[in-house]
Amino acid sequence: MISSNIKPNRVCVVGGGPAGLAAVRHSLAQGFEVICYEKSQSIGGQWVYTEPTGAKYETDIHSSIYEDLRTNSPKEMMAYPDFGYPKNIKQSFISHHEVLKYHQAYAKRFELTPHIKLEHEVIRIRPYNGLWEVYVLNKRSNQLLVQEFNFIFVCNGFAVTPHYAPIKDWEKYQGKLMHSHMYRRARDFKDETVLIIGAGPSGMDLAHHICKYAKSVYLSHNVTQPPFSNLKPNIVPKPAVKYFTPSGACFLDDSTHNFSVVIYCTGFSYTAPFLSTDCGVFIDENVVYPLYKHCININQPTMAFVGLKFLVFPALMDLEVRFALEYFSKRKTLPSRDEMLQETDEELAERKANGLQKRLTHEINGLKYDYYENLANTAGITPIKPAVIKVMRESVHKFQIAFDTYRETVYEILDDETFIIHSNVSAKEAKNGKV
Known part of the structure; x- marks a missing residue:
């Protein structure tokens, strides 16, 4: 253990994904000493493609x-506020390879890599003598730090953690029953009869991928207005x-069908098993409580x-980091504990x-309330550009009314307030730079 006589500005960041990178970048910029622990072999979080082969448990897959x-979101809302995607990428809805390269470029631009320890898994965090004691497993050496x-x-x-x-x-x-967390290739479902449970973004996307190979895809949902425009015939x-049933399922309309594969596209359960019980928060059904402003x-x-x-995205992560640092740095003073609890409880009750x-x-x-604006106003920091929020709302609307074509849309943000849509440009043309 290091001495308790440490500098009063030491920051631990758990995770080297998009949120963690923003935390490292802004903490360094404000003069904090930062160490980020990432348990996998590279930065990028969810954007690092991994095969599930050999995994004993679903949670072993990062x-x-x-x-x-x-x-399923345009890159115009997936960029950090002051670090845009390369100008040569004209398409708005891009591959996961391009997103990962973007985050790697962000880490390089702001010299974050020296402060990130890969293959270091945080095992336990607990309060200790007014500080945070962090136990970290070096997965390369199997040494506990x-x-x-x-x-x-x-x-x-x-x-x-699949839900x-x-x-x-x-x-x-x-x-065969599986969660979308383990899905990798549509061709693996050739000639299968597939039931997909959930018509959110992942359920809709998997249905449109798998239907090209499967005999049929049944898409089960419980939403009032699912985006079912122009579904493929199967x-x-x-x-x-x-x-x-042993061979399939019965639906609420009392119809029954048989399936060879069932895929749950029902989201995830948030977990933070490394937090000790005396950290001051508990997690129940995805709720982390009590948090001020989430x-x-x-x-x-x-x-x-x-x-x-x-609907989290880098600009929001960036905003949340800057919000927290206003209080970590003591530039702003938090309301009293009772006031923060009252606000939180009133919102939950509503x-x-x-x-x-x-x-x-x-x-x-x-x-x-408008969460983004509220965070910025409370801490007195630069808000997310209104144009980014407008693009987000527009793209969500297009997803709801035209799922089969919404990724063909090409957005361009002109300034802080304004964006345009290149409605007559196909995704193929955009990919070739014809915008």
């Missing part, structure tokens, strides 16, 4: 990226599953969580009264 993935820090950024991501929606008699089903929309640990305000939100699911507590779309 990434959900599949072979043919193109982003113990370090002390003044501040913690928890940036470990949320798409690691399986509870469905009656699932254990009776005798076919994609059959169905309501939610009532129960499983970010700062109210009971231990030298700890912040970045990237918990649904969400519950409006019938919103508990596990979606940190979903931005359900917040009662």
